[in-house]
Amino acid sequence: MRKIKKINKCRLCESRELSKMLDFGSLPLGNDLALNARQSKSKISYRLVLNNCNSCNHFQLGHEVHSKKLFATNYTYLTGVAPSFINHFKNYADWIVNRCHLKKNDIVLDIGSNDGTCLKAFKKKKLKVIGIDPAILPSKIANSNRIFTYNKFFNESSAKKIRNDFGEVDFITSHNVLAHVNEIKNVFSNILYLLKNNGYFCFEVGYFVNVVEKNLFDTIYHEHLDYHHANPIVLFLNKIGFQVINISTNSVQGGTLRVLCKKSTEQNSQQVSKFLSNERKKSIYNKKHMSQWQKKIQQKMLRLNKFVTSKINENFTVYGYGAPTKAVLLLKLSKLSKSGIQYTIEDNKLKINKFIPQSSIEIVNFKKIIINKPNYLIIFAWNFVDDIVDKLKSKKIKNIKIIVPLPDLRTITL
């Protein structure tokens, strides 16, 4: 079985007119944590290229790593770990129940439900909840918390199983999953098949307009095949059989696009048309801006490298904070992988005592800060910087400087 294949046509509109936007060379899979330093060095690298569709302007990776390789047992991301997520989902459930007129015992399905954090918010509102997630451990955690979860990939056969078990559902939700899926068209068709007529489907994905405008390029990695903005996705949704009724953005994960649609062939709402025409004025549609992007990224990473290596050369100790998937790209582009960062602190227990692939940085628990008292912490999980600073303050950690690498390099003194 080949582990990687080229993607030759647009995953949304099927055009073969693709042009290369970014080329990051080859790097290991960010979730493929190693058990020891030696194994870390020998992790396989895969090409990471970002293409742009000349026809619908969709952005997607140039290559696809075999999904078994991506999501096997090493998928260690747990939603419930970050407090800001819990709050986000509470507000989300409030908004959806109100907006879609959901009532007691209506059925909610979450695709890529992880540890059930989102569904918990709906269960509290007395809705019936079903989760589905291919990762073993998060599914187990969800089930042990009485959030019924299928440990399966969402595909035609699991969609049939859900419909057999529960019938058609009232509302389907999905968060930051639809950028991962292999056959995006099939996924949306299966969602349509599972929904009642006039049932609602709402999804949140990283908003690529923010990625471009704020230079959040480390959100580009092998697990994410698609980098969505509203225009291409709305075109695609309408073709499949969805009416789009509301589009909004929020600041979760550095910028999220929320699309609410309905199983209906009626016209999109006026709010949606307005959103689409505003979006077409953004830099994501500016060819010149986009062609200079790679150069800008390189400059940013060079600055980060100079800053961190100067501190290391002055004999300060620099630790990382967080071991997110995206750390691998940041480490590679900033050439910090061999800089002498020995440890990175992590709150997710599943990752502790493992190693970031290729860089051999060991993932350790919070106590390491208290014992070793590093001078600097570079926040690899920069999107959670507020949570991290709060935690450091609550543990009374002092005399430490925080380096936030993105969107703009800055330091915070505690």
Ligand SMILES: [Zn+2]
């Ligand atoms: Zn396209």
